[in-house]
Amino acid sequence: MFSGYRFEMIVGCMSAGKSSELIRRIERARLAYLPTIIVRPATDTRSKPNCVESRNGLASQAIVVDSADEILKYSSHAVVIGLDECQFFEDDIVDVVQNLLRQKKKIIASGLDLDYRGKPFGPVPVLLAMADRVDKLLAVCRKCGSDFACRTQRLVQSQETILVGDAQYEARCIHCFEPPGEYQLRLDLPKTEQAVPQLVLAAMQGVELAS
Numbered sequence: 672m673f674s675g676y677r678f679e680m681i682v683g684c685m686s687a688g689k690s691s692e693l694i695r696r697i698e699r700a701r702l703a704y705l706p707t708i709i710v711r712p713a714t715d716t717r718s719k720p721n722c723v724e725s726r727n728g729l730a731s732q733a734i735v736v737d738s739a740d741e742i743l744k745y746s747s748h749a750v751v752i753g754l755d756e757c758q759f760f761e762d763d764i765v766d767v768v769q770n771l772l773r774q775k776k777k778i779i780a781s782g783l784d785l786d787y788r789g790k791p792f793g794p795v796p797v798l799l800a801m802a803d804r805v806d807k808l809l810a811v812c813r814k815c816g817s818d819f820a821c822r823t824q825r826l827v828q829s830q831e832t833i834l835v836g837d838a839q840y841e842a843r844c845i846h847c848f849e850p851p852g853e854y855q856l857r858l859d860l861p862k863t864e865q866a867v868p869q870l871v872l873a874a875m876q877g878v879e880l881a882s
């Protein structure tokens with residue numbers, strides 16, 4: 672019925688423009704007269720009911736479901752299916768996506784690839800492996816201003832994997848990201864201008880470089 676990829680994924684940290692890219696692609700399908708739906712899990716309480724909203728003000732109607740199987744109830748007439756906030760679905764989303772692909776639907780899914788610890792988030796890694804096309808979007812780091820933010824920094828103390836609310840997070844680059852203690856990944860990289868002299872000095876002294 673249409674050419675191109677059948678399962679596209681848009682991932683990245685918060686504020687990377689994932690929902691706005693999802694809405695943009697769904698709008699293009701609508702312009703091509705393809706029946707579309709956007710579905711999002713009920714766990715995401717930030718958007719208005721029955722709506723997907725991006726931070727830059729785009730919005731589109733959405734069906735809110737409590738579980739992934741419910742998607743099958745609403746998708747029979749749709750040719751292109753948008754799935755927003757995929758990290759909040761349970762693992763059964765993988766079977767549902769496979770089922771929809773067997774029905775020759777086109778799926779455009781978006782979600783956080785990593786949680787606040789910098790660990791793969793829910794079913795997203797499996798969906799990424801299944802996707803035909805993957806776009807990993809970057810945000811602006813709210814600490815240093817670089818264009819390469821790829822982590823979602825939690826700004827409050829909590830052990831919950833899911834803690835919904837934009838005010839409690841900000842986008843950070845890998846150098847500014849501070850994961851919780853037990854998963855601490857120390858990246859004390861020297862600044863570029865300091866790196867060469869230190870390396871030369873270490874080599875001259877025969878000192879083994881710290882890994």
Ligand SMILES: [Zn+2]
Pocket residue numbers: 812813814815816817843844845846847848
């Ligand atoms: Zn940074």
